[in-house]
Amino acid sequence: GIQVEQSPPDLILQEGANSTLRCNFSDSVNNLQWFHQNPWGQLINLFYIPSGTKQNGRLSATTVATERYSLLYISSSQTTDSGVYFCAGEFSGGYNKLIFGAGTRLAVHP
Amino acid sequence: GAGVSQSPRYKVAKRGQDVALRCDPISGHVSLFWYQQxxxxGPEFLTxxxxxxxxxxxxxxxxxFFAERPEGSVSTLKIQRTQQEDSAVYLCASSIRGGQFGELFFGEGSRLTVL
Incomplete structure (x- = not known):
């Protein structure tokens, strides 16, 4: 079935470190988004990135649609980056929904 | 409003009670989704x-479980005869487009606890 796999499941960083989060999807996607869920549970949209590369401050994302994966880069991490990062894809075939991965739980320590 | 608004933020129900959760999407947004987390x-799609x-x-x-959006704006998710396994956060999201719906914006969620 349709699957979105995220790695690593958990990540612990020292403040200032860089990291790469990966999202693999089982089939072609039309629409790939990255979200950050903060400790209060709010899901914040980071990137809408069906293909190519985007950057927003210390964060950047790359989607290689032909190889069915996306990467989220966090540079110079800060404690406020802590939380859970989700990727979600809308799969070809008229699914009309974003299917989420299980998330990467990030803890950034001072 | 400026963002997606959900109410109540927290709801405690006794098993067997009916609950109604409200979502007020961003004004003018065509698409509306409900997820259960x-x-x-990760969030799981509902409707x-x-x-x-x-x-x-x-x-x-x-x-x-029943959802409605009678006038194309506010939506209500209703759960009848709640069970303990219904305990979760219910998230609402909206997008400006229909069809290929683009970027999703989420509300803060309604946390349901069934005792």
Whole structure:
């Protein structure tokens, strides 16, 4: 079935470190988004990135649609980056929904 | 409003009670989604509206779950005869477009606890 796999499941960083989060999807996607869920549970949209590369401050994302994966880069991490990062894809075939991965739980320590 | 608004933020229900959760999407947004998020897991799709039409309800876990969006704006998710397994955070999201719906914006969620 349709699957979105995220790695690593958990990540612990020292403040200032860089990291790469990966999202693999089982089939072609039309629409790939990255979200950050903060400790209060709010899901914040980071990137809408069906293909190519985007950057927003210390964060950047790359989607290689032909190889069915996306990467989220966090540079110079800060404690406020802590939380859970989700990727979600809308799969070809008229699914009309974003299917989420299980998330990467990030803890950034001072 | 400026963002997606959900109410109540917290709801405690006794098993067997009916509950109603409200979502007020961003004004003018065509697409509206409901998701269920269990503790420690990713959001799971429940249902999708394009304006007032419910185009996909394949994720609703049982016939105790019902959603509506009668005027194409505010939506209500109703759960009848709540069970303990219904305890979760219910998230609402909206997008400006229908069809290829683009970027999703989420509300803060309604946390339901069934005792």
């Amino acid at each position: 269990a503790l420690g897991q 999708y509206f394009q304006n007032e039409a419910q185009l996909d309800k394949s994720g609703l876990p049982s016939d105790r």
